[in-house]
Amino acid sequence: MKLKTVNDLFILEGMEEATVLAGHRGLTRPVQFVNISDAPDIIEFSDENHLLLTTAYAFKDDPQKLCDLIRQMNALNCSGLVIKMKRFLLELPEEVRLLANELSFPIIDLPMEYTLGEVSYHILNFLNNHKAEQLYYALHVHNEFSDMLIKGFSLPSIVEQLGYFLKRPVLLLNHRGEKLAYGHDFRKASMKQAEEEIISKIRENLAAAREGTSFNIPSDLEKTVKTFPIQTQRQHPAILIIINAQSLPYPSSQLAIEQACNVISFTLIKEQAIEENARLYKNNFFADLIEGRINSENEILSRCDYYGLKGDLKTICIVCNIDPADDDYTSLHNHEKMVSELHNSIYDLLEDEMIHMDLIGTLFTKEKYFVLLLQFEEYTDNEMQLIKTFLEKAQSHIEADCTLSFGISNQVHSPKSIPVAYHEAVEAINSGYDLKMNGFIRFYKVREIKELLSMIPMNNLRELYESTLKTLAYPKSKEDEELLKTIQVFLDSQCEISETSRKLYIHRNTVKYRIEKTEAITELSFQDPSDSLRVRVALLIGSLLDVPRK
Template sequence: MKTINDLLILEGMKEGIVLAGHRGLTRNVQSVNISDTPDVIKFLDKNHLLLTTGYAFKDDPEKFCELIQQMHDLNCSGLVIKINRFFNVLPSEVKLLADDLAFPIIDLPTKHTLGELSRHILNYLNDHEAEQLYYALHVQKEFSNMLIKGYSLNALLEQLGHSLSRPALLLNHRGEKIAQSHDFQKESMKKIEQEIIQKVKEDLPTARQGTVFSIPSKEHQSVSTFPVQTKRQYPSMLVISDSLSLPYPSSQMAIEQAGNVISFTIIKEQAIEENSRLLKNNFFADLIEMKIHSDEEIFSRSNYYGLQKDMENVCVVCTIDEQGETYETLQLYEKKVGELHNSVYDQLEDELIDGNLEATLFTKGKYFVMILQFPSYSEIEVEAITKFAANVQANFNGDFSLSFGVSHSVPTLKELSTAYDEAVEAILTGYDQNMKGFIKYYKTRDLKELLNTLPRKDLKALYENALKSLAYPKTKEEQELVKTIQVYLDSQCEFSETARKLFVHRNTVKYRIEKTEELLNCSLRDPADSLRIRVALIIGTILKEDENI
């Protein structure tokens, strides 16, 4: 961008006299405005140069000072005035204020018109911008050729740094270094690189959008970030040192054009990464479906994807909760579903890194599967997993919620199929209980839970076949017999213990058991008969609960 100083070579301007604000001649000029109205400030903007005769303020120096202050606050470039038209001399209070603010006021000779000067300045500015545009297109073409030829990101950054004569750094969406120009390989730049990365990580959302900041080592030198869009939810960042004073004809437009090509290069590398991810997911599918039989092959392929032997392995499964019409509508648009899944994948990957967890991330169908490995598995590791899952849920930016299922730990890689089944079952159990956005650990089902999964007609047939007439006790005596069976079996078939719990005589218990065995045609001391009757009594509680519901 041109400055007031640069304009002093133009016809009219080179004959002008700087009346005040000499220190402000380095102010940038982007456009020109001609006006003699009192409310001209409403039509000005940053880096605007005002051309005027000063007629609106010829009898009011105070209003003139107010305009100078307003233009300075707006960061306008300066003011060119025909001083001899209505003033003869610049009011002293105006001069003092302009000098104090370093706001340039230039006297235009009477023989030149404001319109003529405006035309000269605009032509000059437009030629300057056109040259910057042509240079930006040149940069874009040069970088596109490098992309086609397969140059690496480091090579692109090196070329950009050379073109701009500025150090260049490329960071991913987490603020981690991807590539750099050779400047950052110097020992003197190591500290500066660390300070830049630290500053970016302090406010990632702002840095991703593009911002300007300074670092302790270079307080008087600006550092700028430019967003580089990729297939991820959040953009990567191109970081340029001292980008606000680029050597001509370089411009931020040139940086943006180079950034576009860098964006395409990253997207190409992400496509290669997605292909590798597909191979990794195929391996996981083969592993849990028991299609790999050789221990040696399991260990070698697992090690390739970061899974180690002799570790406690925990499977954590994550899925997006289906939420009525919103999710069903989304399923109609394959691209949107893909973007949503990529967003969740990136979030899980980020949180695993932030949590310093040893884990490998896979996908299988609608599930995101993480195999976490620990030297030992205790409550400390359980808390770490819970914290990780809770952070993912809290930081996930979307209209959907995420749920997690966590398995027991298994000591070998061959048992990962069991761990995966447990984690999925934990997820499904949560959904059976109408839960959303949950973290559920797998719990081994007891006999009652397993029986609850069977069809009710089968349970009823087994119940009636085992207890016969006692299945639906009608008399008080039948009810006492059923209660006695229950307590007798719970007391390990001990008459004395059963009598004590029922508050009856030992012989009474003995009589009731003998009568029950006669009715059911079985021996309660026989293991098979005992098990059958125990199961039947549990089924009875299930059927009773169903009746109550």
């Protein structure tokens, strides 16, 4: 087995805090044994590759004698001197320092809090016990990585350092098999193909990779890839990949890898906590948008763009809910507990499926709902089928004893109309629950709402209709008819004035005037989603009541 060097000892307790005072080039000198002595004739008991631990009491008043000792030890090819400087010498004499540097003979200052006996014990254990050396090295790796974690080193820096420690190519993937960080080896052009093959193999069987597996790289069968799970707050672990991990260079060991995995795990959890905080800001923006607390159109477009929503694409809103439990207290309590525990895993599931199917969109949460805003250049039957396939996959991949239901809105043409789409999606999912359904995918359709309204007694419908539209409920003039027609087209156009103007062949200002007059008559605001929905329902009720028109 290769001899240890003075430099190898700095992973040991006591030696970690020691300082090299002189002879730095001699740290590669081999070490086979350690002596402790303060006697002036210690050279009589020294030999090749011996390391001397001393307080230097015999030389405290005679630097020349210490120089003589160093020359004699160097002639014997001794390893070096470890001196407890603060005990008697206080500082290293200049002539001793110059001589040690000239001879490349290491002189090391040992901290006062460690005894010579303690340090000698650790060194001898390290030199003579193969397993102990691996343990010391693993602890050294853990301490180094923990220090990097405390100092805020990035994940790529930590993974790269692991590659240097293990002298092996290292790659870190997230739970989806996407690259998060890599060691220096993967910067080489020669490793590009290997990297692509590794990631491809991992994605072929993500479940096995997350648990820990081994395989050979197809283009280089001599290289074995081993995966290690990195636990985080997500449902599935991240994946650490090490090439040829079965033949780590001594004294690296599986224990050292485990220590590094722990620190990488903590780093990922820290980054996920930062991500959770960013998610909170994102959800607050969505709540402000839905509840009408953002009035500036420019601000809406700017903040939507920040969260990946484009103003020139059509938007579909999908709300997802974990199907509710029975009404008894125990079931409700257990359901609430389950929802809390599953929140992150379902969020990840929806995000994973959305990324897997290359869908453009953003995921939010609002109250009990997971809310997906998907965007398309065109929204046809093909896109509707794509959405249905996406949601069916999410339903089938949930790893829990529950079911998911989805409500899907009609398309809207601008981020400003997202509140309308959200309320349509909520209405769609609630209509499914009203029909006692579970595990369903339900698109918002006017026909379905009419069906539900027809189940309500006519006198109740008429009361809601009249109280909402007031004098417009039974139009008596051509102007009333025009106001009703305008608000119907305005609502059908997702409250977009330009689109309403185009469909009615009237000026934008005329549309604005009619909307303002309707708001004055009904004492409702089309900017308020609940008021807007109330008017929509009232107009539907009017078609059910067959209200006569002039």
